[in-house]
Amino acid sequence: MGRRWNGWGDESYIKEVPAHGERLIHSVIGETHALTDATLESVMAQVPASRLPAHPLVVTAAEDRVRHARGQSFPDWLAMRSGDFGVFPDGVAYPETSSQVRELLDYAVEHDVEVIPYGGGTSVAGHITPLASQRAILTIDLGRMNQLMELNEESQIATFGAGTPGPLVESQLRARGYTLGHFPQSWELSTIGGWVASRSSGQQSLRYGRIEQMFAGGRMETLLGTMDIPTIPASSAGPDMREITMGMEGRMGIFTEVKVRVTRMAEEERFFVVFMPNWQAAKTAVRELVQNKVPMSMMRVSNAKEAKTHLHLGTQEKQFKLLDRFLRLMGMGDERCMLTYGVTGTKYQNKTSLKQIRKVLKSHGGVGGPLANIMGSIWSHGRFKFPYLRETTWTRGIAVDTLETSTDWDNIDQLMADVESALETALRSDGEEVMVFTHLSHMYTQGSSIYTTYFFRCADSYEETLERWRKLKNKASSVIARGRATISHQHGVGKDHAPYLPAEKGALGMRVLNTLVQDFDPQQRMNPGTLLEKSNAGNTAEHAAKKAQQEAAESVVG
Amino acid sequence: MGRRWNGWGDESYIKEVPAHGERLIHSVIGETHALTDATLESVMAQVPASRLPAHPLVVTAAEDRVRHARGQSFPDWLAMRSGDFGVFPDGVAYPETSSQVRELLDYAVEHDVEVIPYGGGTSVAGHITPLASQRAILTIDLGRMNQLMELNEESQIATFGAGTPGPLVESQLRARGYTLGHFPQSWELSTIGGWVASRSSGQQSLRYGRIEQMFAGGRMETLLGTMDIPTIPASSAGPDMREITMGMEGRMGIFTEVKVRVTRMAEEERFFVVFMPNWQAAKTAVRELVQNKVPMSMMRVSNAKEAKTHLHLGTQEKQFKLLDRFLRLMGMGDERCMLTYGVTGTKYQNKTSLKQIRKVLKSHGGVGGPLANIMGSIWSHGRFKFPYLRETTWTRGIAVDTLETSTDWDNIDQLMADVESALETALRSDGEEVMVFTHLSHMYTQGSSIYTTYFFRCADSYEETLERWRKLKNKASSVIARGRATISHQHGVGKDHAPYLPAEKGALGMRVLNTLVQDFDPQQRMNPGTLLEKSNAGNTAEHAAKKAQQEAAESVVG
Structure with a gap:
């Protein structure tokens, strides 16, 4: 596989967007125009000389440094597409053993180098994006330790x-x-x-x-x-x-x-999709199942807006119309939600789980029928393909990002509504509409994750597009930070969420984290600025943005 | 209920030991003689004047201080029975709110006082036992915050x-x-x-x-x-x-x-006891059940020695003989083990779990029949009564203690054998035999807890009895510390296990704990000596014992 240098995944895979899906997006956010992508060559030409002293494990070639400079956050994406990277690591090392990692840490101390650990480069929160620094920056790619x-x-x-x-x-x-x-x-x-x-x-x-x-x-x-x-x-x-x-x-x-x-490996694994008449029915059903400890391997509830969008993006228009007619015949109107679930285990275990699940879903008005099985199977085949969507919509000038949190059941409705509304209205003053939808996908007896996706229009320039994203991210993150919720249920803190961490951890919680980091790394050499904000961020543009985020977060905490 | 001031639980409850049970113990450890108990009055008379300045929430009456001076570890037990308490807290506070606890902490800082939090006083590892100190000691009993x-x-x-x-x-x-x-x-x-x-x-x-x-x-x-x-x-x-x-x-x-x-509350809860032909069959069956994720609420496997002892302690001789004959007819000889398990859930969930459980148990030679149900019910009714056993055996001069750990499945047999053997041989040089048996009671896909009970003879004096216990505890703890295991799966560290903690956590793990404690409590005012050893323990007798333990632990780590 050839990995995209400026986007997600395998170059050979393209996720098609059906015409009626694209029309649906445009009907909300308006007509869109694509921005121009930079070439890898033009970016490589920008890479400055490395400040790292030579070491047998350290590579300083431009392409290695470009390919390790950014993750997959929206700002990372804009940097990769515009070619405006800002900061590159000074080199990349590819250790093959723990002792080579030790050797690289010794080298970093000896030569006053900052270190960024790099796994798959998939962070959507800025974990592996280097901040400008007076010190040289070494990215340690662990990809060769894969056995x-x-x-x-x-x-x-x-x-x-x-x-x-x-x-x-x-x-x-x-x-x-x-x-x-x-x-x-x-x-x-x-x-x-x-x-x-x-x-x-x-x-x-x-x-x-x-x-x-x-x-x-x-x-x-x-x-x-x-x-x-x-x-x-x-x-x-x-x-x-x-x-x-x-x-x-x-x-x-x-x-x-x-x-x-x-x-x-389980003897059997099956996935199903059913439709629920409305949000309350869907949410109550999954809460009941998880609180009653019915053995399952996954559940996901798409709210009505997400169900509509996913059906438009995942089917051809003709298929959609058939399904829509069937569901309306079954009494499922515009409020219908989609519930995906899976069972994994022995055949006997799955059979007994399914009996319990179907009883609960039916009692809340669920409709599956012969479609449940087919749609479940479609879901499972496409389950890792969603990130490729950004690639496709980007070529149409449609920007897409997601954010996620988790909270207790009694707070799910309020927080979901607040996050969606924050996003929907964030760009109104600029005359821009945002398309927003949500699902719950990780269930606990106590509560659930909330995962929200939003589409918005690319502006005429990269800078303005980034500015739109900042407004969206800040508004939604501020809602989360004051919403009895976590700033991230599954994506981590990185640099993007660091300003909101104090709202979640409290003063003494932050003290615990700072104390440990300070003890293990008094020079702030290890991935500085990640998890805990860097005290003196060097990059002024980045710094100003952080500062704004921080003020927003503080107004929340205070 | 009247709580025993010098032992376990409710004064009105006495756990009877059947004659053939007592004979079994004596057949291993020999004839025993009881030591004389001190009276509450004689202990109260020893309590020195309190060093605490007056505070409306602080009680300095002798009985309160006696009743909060010790937990339920074996050394605590000897202290309470001999009346040789050593150290008493200088006072006890019974706060009713968080803000009263805050007030007490402020008082402790202001007057240079050490603080011990006290819940039920049930620690078996010395958590709430005060160490001698130049500073006054305040025990904070949270028992009034019980809503x-x-x-x-x-x-x-x-x-x-x-x-x-x-x-x-x-x-x-x-x-x-x-x-x-x-x-x-x-x-x-x-x-x-x-x-x-x-x-x-x-x-x-x-x-x-x-x-x-x-x-x-x-x-x-x-x-x-x-x-x-x-x-x-x-x-x-x-x-x-x-x-x-x-x-x-x-x-x-x-x-x-x-x-x-x-x-x-579950619709239904049921417990069962079955017999397994031998240890390997029993252990393999429970491992298979937990690794196959069969929903259950508990499992416990008693090894052959524990099964024998529990049947002697839990039945009359006539009942035992009938059961023994039945089991031998079923081909279960001296190697037979006892497996107790429970299911909790809806009736349907339990039915499907039981179907899976019985299939697995049968495939490993399990025998339950009509007895399974009755014995399971007996287990569940007596499940909190084991700690009362110490009270009864004590009056016969039989000392009893337990210790517990957990390790991965592939290490269970070796570690169980090593711990049992360390205990069985620990007093041989003194010409003493120890009766030892074990069960597994907390199952994980990765491994299990190991819970070992041992009986030994009280010596002619309290000092000598404590010395016997120290040898036993040190030998077994050293085996655990070098055995890919935890020094405690469920009892905590307290003061008794603190010397062995470094073997489990490693140098950097200990650094993490010390760094946090040092930051939150630089004066070591909060429960000093618990979890992390006190740098300068004041009580010299205690100190010497600790020192010996520490050296044993260090020889293990090193």
């Missing part, structure tokens, strides 16, 4: 190199009859070390848990030395080092080996 | 005062149709705040999880101010403050309010 190093079948624990991406995690396990079961939407590119470092969650978290439940131990290289976290099933002996290192996003150290709890 | 303060039925989150003991947690929830489902063996006395502070686990962790999975947030009063941890279902925004505060055992602060995830 299943050990599999203990009795204890069902697998050890992987931290740079192993989703497909290589699963294929190496599948060859032995096992699965990890961690399927974030970024799965094709994101890595097991990145999942741990940023606490990700996968689509089948209902069966397999979040990465927190899978992470059994491993090795982290820090500036103070190697930290080996043993695999112990559970312990009451003080706070768990797994929980303290997970989510540190490279600030305490770099994971080089990750041990995870794996599961034997 | 269900709020129940959010939609999000299934309950807020409790941190001092609420197990029975009051459950009765207040049951009145509303809910359960927490946390049932440690100490449940009758231990409190929700203590469970969180020391990361406890209950008998039905297979359904409800450990306290880590239940703890949704709450309030902790620290010397730096109040830390409110919000209820968020899940977050990728950096390390989770719940995980950082849980298990801190009072070193960072005192939990005053605890929010927990609750569950609607």
Whole structure:
């Protein structure tokens, strides 16, 4: 596969957008015009001389530096498309062992270098984007540490190199009859070390848990030395080092080996899509199922706006009209929502789960029928393809981004409405409409994640387009920060969410994080500006934007 | 209920030991002679003048100070029985609100006082036992903060005062149709705040999880101010403050309010006991069930020695002989093990679980029949009565203690054998035999807890009896510390396990804990010596013992 240098995924894959889908978007946001993309050559020509002293593991070629300069956040996307990168790392290293990572950390200390750990480069929150610095910046790409190093079948624990991406995690396990079961939407590119470092969650978290439940131990290289976290099933002996290192996003150290709890491949896995008459019915049904502990592997509820959009983007017009007529015949009007769910286990387990699920869905007016199975299968085949949508809409001048949070059940409706409304109205003063829709996709007895997607028009320039995004992001993030919610349920903090972290953690929580980072890395050499804001950000443009975000966040906290 | 001042639980309850049970113990450890108990009056007479300045919330009466001086560890037990307490707190406060706890912390800072948080006083690892100090010591008993303060039925989150003991947690929830489902063996006395502070686990962790999975947030009063941890279902925004505060055992602060995830009372709950032909069959069966994710609420496997002992202690001789004959007819000889399990849920869920469970148990030679149900019911009625056994055996001069750990499945047999053998041989040089047996009671896909009980003879003096215990505890703890295991799966660290913590956490893990405690409490005012050893322990006798333990632990680590 050839990986796109300035967008998502495999160059050979293009996600088609049906004409009636595009018309639907335009009917909300108006006609759109594309911006011009920069070429890789023009960007490579901008790369300045490296400030890094020579080292056998460090590559300073322009293309390596361009390809490691940005992740997949919306600002990253604009940088890659406009060619206006701002900052490049001074070099990239591709270590193959923990001891080479140690060697690189020693080199960084010796030569006063900043270090950014890089997994799949899929961050949507600025984790791996370098900030301008007086010091040279080294990106450590763990992609060559991609092997299943050990599999203990009795204890069902697998050890992987931290740079192993989703497909290589699963294929190496599948060859032995096992699965990890961690399927974030970024799965094709994101890595097991990145999942741990940023606490990700996968689509089948209902069966397999979040990465927190899978992470059994491993090795982290820090500036103070190697930290080996043993695999112990559970312990009451003080706070768990797994929980303290997970989510540190490279600030305490770099994971080089990750041990995870794996599961034997299930005998059977099935996905279904049903339609629910309205939001309350859909939400109540999934809450009931998760609170009654019915074994399932995933649930997702698209609100009416998302159901409508997805049906337009996922079907041809003729198919859509047939389905729409059928659903209306069944009494499902414009308020209908879409509920996708999956069961994974033995055939017997799935059969008994399905019996319970269908009873609950039916009691809330769910309609599935023969379509449920077919649409479930379509969902499962396209489950990692959504990120490719940005590529397609971009060529039409349609910008798309997502944001996500989680909150308790009693707050779901209010927060979803507030986030959607913040986005829908954020650009009204500029005369711009925004198309917004939401789903719940990670269910807990206590609450759920909320995942919102929004389309807006590219402006006439890159700068103005970025400005539109900033308004949208700030408004929605401020709503989340004051909404009994997390600034990120599954994407991490990175640089984009760092200003909002104090609202979630509180003063003493921030003190805990700062104290640990300060102790492990007093020079702020490890991924500075990520998770915790850099005290003296060098890049002034970036700094001004941060400052504005911070003020918004503070007004929320205060 | 009148609570025993020098032992476990309700004064009116006595656990009888059948004659053939006592004979079995004596057949291993020999004839025994009881030691003489001190009276409460004689201990009260020893209590020195309080060093605490007057405060309206602080009580300095001798009986309060005696009743808060010790927990339920074996050394605590000997202290309470001999009357040789060593150190008493200088006073006890019974706050009724978070703000009163704050007030007490301010008082402690102002008057240079050490603070020990006290829940149910059930620690078996020395958490609440004061160390001798130049500073006055105040024990804060949270027992008056025992109310269900709020129940959010939609999000299934309950807020409790941190001092609420197990029975009051459950009765207040049951009145509303809910359960927490946390049932440690100490449940009758231990409190929700203590469970969180020391990361406890209950008998039905297979359904409800450990306290880590239940703890949704709450309030902790620290010397730096109040830390409110919000209820968020899940977050990728950096390390989770719940995980950082849980298990801190009072070193960072005192939990005053605890929010927990609750569950609607199940339609049905059933327990069963079956016999398995041998250890390998029993262990393999429970591993298969948990790794296949069959929904259950508890499993416990007693090894052959425990099965034999429990049947002798739990039945009359005639009953035992009938059962033994039946089992031998079924081909179950001396190697037979006992497997207790439970299902909790809707009737339909339980039916489908039981179908899967019985199939697996049968495939490994399990025998239950009509007895399974009756014995399961007997287990569930006696489930919190085991701690009363110490009271009964003590009057015969039989000392009993337990220790527990957890490890991965591939290490279970080796570690169990090593711990049992360390205990069985620990007193051989003194010509003493020890009776040892083990069960697994908390199952994870990765491994299991190991819970070992041992009986030994009281010596002719309290000092010598304590010395015997020290040898036993040190030998077994050293085996655990070098055995890919935790020094405690469910009892916490306290003071007794603190010397072994470095073997589990490693140098950098210990650095993390020390850094946080140092930042929150630079004067080591909060529960000093618990979790992390006190740098300059004052009590010389205690100190010498610790030193010996530490050296043992270090030889293990090194």
